[in-house]
Amino acid sequence: MIGIEKYNEAIQKYLDETLILKEPIQLYRPIQYIISLGGKRLRPILTLMTCDFFKTDYKRALPAALAIELFHNFSLIHDDIMDQAPMRRGMETVHHKWDLNTGILSGDAMLILAYQLFEVYNSSMFQDLAKLFSKTALQVCEGQRYDVDFETRNNVTIPDYIKMIDYKTAVLLGAAVKMGAIVAEASDKCKENSYEFGRNLGIAFQLQDDYLDAFGDSESFGKQIGGDIIANKKTFLYLVTLQNSSKRETDELIKLFSETPKDPKNKIKTVLSIYKNAGAVESTINEIEKYTNKANIILQEINISEDDKKTLGTFGKNLMNRTV
16 A cells, blocks of 8 residues: 555646646636645545555546546635635635636636546546536535525524535545546445445544634634634534523524624634533534444445555544644
């Protein structure tokens, strides 16, 4: 098994060869900018890792891996626009550094570039990859729409929320793992188990992201702490708190999430205090463990070596123990 550092090096080399700065500069420079911010690149790493574990040269999966990474970053540019977020990975967001039109247009270009990367594969593999990619891309858009709608809805349930993060985040991790299996020409059962492994890991990952948004450290997390609270997003923390709180605290929380103060510091502080009192922190950590365990159970059904299962399991565990 090749180390994660080797996968990262291969991804970076392929990125440098593929994303060449050309005219019009103002279209392609923002693309290079957001990609250069790096991030965890866990999705393309999972694509290469899965392909490798099915005993196929992982470099064959580089185009699919980069397609996933481009789509992910495309969605981040547009998410940041919709959230009016000033920071991404500790740096200015694309629309903040340039302008709104640049963010929209460069994001759109990234989506097209992602589709083009599948053209290197034979017709059968191209069809399988493009079909999965299209389905996943549409689900991500649906998840984002749910996320926006939830900001003004007062009847959001925990199952509603899990569906939203499944579509917005988890299906892309599932697709990343499955694409590695597709390129490796694994069995249909292994492809589906690979997808479900990644999908459950993705739900746990998003729950962890929501937790870090509230209780992480801004410097290490790379994003504004309390961003979800400022945007009145009804995360798992919020929904569990509504279930567990007294009427007084529930009423206070609902009122706070109907306000958008110019200085949100007091709002964030009060909401975090209500979350803690309601036991929402412990409930969120338990939910993260629940979906991580589901992913690990599915992992055991994938036809790869025990050592490779252990490596994937450790990779998932590290994601859930992260602080960034």
